[in-house]
Amino acid sequence: MITNTTARPAPKKPLSCINETSLTKEQQRELYRYLKMTRMFDEKTVMLKRQAKLTGGVFTSLGQEATAVGTAYALEPRDFIAPLIRDIGACFVKGIEPRTIFLQYLGKGSAPSRATDVQFHFADLENGFVGPISHLGDMIPVMTGVLLASRMKKxxxxxxxxxxxxxSSTGAFHEGVNFAAVQKLPLITVIENNGYAYSTPTRNQAACSNFVEKAVGYGIKGLTADGNDVIHCYEVMKEAVAHARGGNGAVLLEVHTYRRKGHAEHDNQAYVPDGEIAWWAEHNDPMTRYEKYLIENKVMSQAEMDETVKDLKTFLDAEADWAESQPDPTPESAAYEVFDNSIVPPAFKKEVLS
Ligand SMILES: Cc1ncc(C[n+]2csc(CCOP(=O)(O)OP(=O)(O)O)c2C)c(N)n1
Known part of the structure; x- marks a missing residue:
């Protein structure tokens, strides 16, 4: 539902995930690793920020990790994604290594953006990672262009x-979704409804009851998923992907979730009513729900999950340490490769940018 409310009763019994899934047990274990890695990567990033090692904003996805992980898992490696700044989990599923993101955050010379940006505003086109930009909604029309090019290449x-x-309140959203609809492009726009756009609660964002209703106006398929149930996100996305890949045109998928952290680390969430965050943490946490599901369905034992956490801690610490040990950019490199790669004098390029 679109409204924000604090006075929610606890669910009758603790929430788990849907039981019907086409995922193999091995895939379900992999999904757990991605989900946990996303949460632990965020925790590590917050720690680095508190140690004053990161200069940029830190936008975490606490409480909404399942939306990015579950939906991205339903894609094929050749498919494209343009994540939002909070969709770190989708980047991992797409094959982006944590060390690459740490290099970006730490502003290192060998980061994909060479320290001209300290978010993950970069692309890895071979992996179908088109990357995010700051301007809200603007990646929708960009993705329509990507898909037109892809269609021309058959x-x-x-x-x-x-x-x-x-x-979803921007002009770019309208232009992009409408164009994709008219051109019958295989574009899936995932609206992560997480309760707040910075400090604006969802009820002040749109007058319709659910964002998925917007699909009707564009004449495209609309789907909804429980964003805190990673299996449901995967299954609904699978349906969306089959529709789009089958030549039936664009899809609007609304996933319902909740952002338990502020917009970024500096945001103290004073605008959130008392008790709301605690309710979601206690009753509707995607990690807790999936762990309950895995145990109930005998996919993983508590000991196996603990082992995964231990492995991930070692892995992420090593990734961050490696990134920290990489050289900072040379001051001269700030003059090049911002607007036009061709302006770097060839003789200078290797020396300055290596
Ligand atoms: C076109 C545009 N307007 C305003 C901003 C400033 N801004 C950055 S994030 C944000 C809130 C985003 O909320 P939402 O789209 O719901 O994503 P969420 O942060 O909740 O994941 C705003 C207003 C922007 N980046 N681009």
Whole structure:
């Protein structure tokens, strides 16, 4: 539902995940690793920020990790994604290594953006990672262009533009979704409805009851998923992908979730009513729900999950340590490769930018 409310009763019994899934047990274990890695990566990033090692904003996804992980898991490696700044989990599923993101955050010389940016505003086109930009909603029209090019090459690739519910109020959202609809492009726009766009509660964002209703106006398929149930996110996305890849046109998928952290680390969430965050932490946490599901369905034992956490801690610490040990950019490099790669004098390029 679109409204924000604090006075929610606890669920009758603790929430788990849906039981019907086409995922193998091995895939379900992999999904657990991605979900946990996303949460632990965020925790590590917050720690680095508190140690004053990061200069940029830190935008975490605490409480909404399942939306990015579950939906991205339903894609094929050749498909495209344009994640939102909070969709770190989708980047991992797409094959982006934590060390690459740490390099970006730490502003290292060998980061994909060479320290000209300290978020993950970069692309890895070979992996179908088109990357995010700051301007809300603007990646939707960009993805329509990506898909038109892909269609001309006679590929059958799907593209996903992730946005928050706040971005669905922009002109770019309308132009992009409408164009994709008219052109019958295989674009899936995932609206992550997480309760707030910065400090604006969802009830002040749109007058319709659910964002998925917007699909009707564009004449495209609309789907909804429980964003805190990673299996449901996967299954509904699978349906969206089959629709888009099958030549039936664009899809609007609304996932319901909740952002338990502020917009970024500096945001103290004073605008959130008392008790609301605690309710979601206690009763509707995607990690807790999936762990309950895994145990109930005998996919993983508590000991196996603990082992995964231990492995991930070692892995992420090593990734961050490696990134920290990499050289900072040279001051001269700030003059090049911002607007036009061709302006770097060839003789200078290797020396300055290596
Ligand atoms: C076109 C545009 N307007 C305003 C901003 C400033 N801004 C950055 S994030 C944000 C809130 C985003 O909310 P939402 O789209 O719901 O995503 P969420 O942060 O909740 O994941 C705003 C207003 C922007 N980046 N781009």
């Amino acid at each position: 590929e059958n690739r799907v593209a996903v533009a992730y946005i928050g519910e706040g971005a």
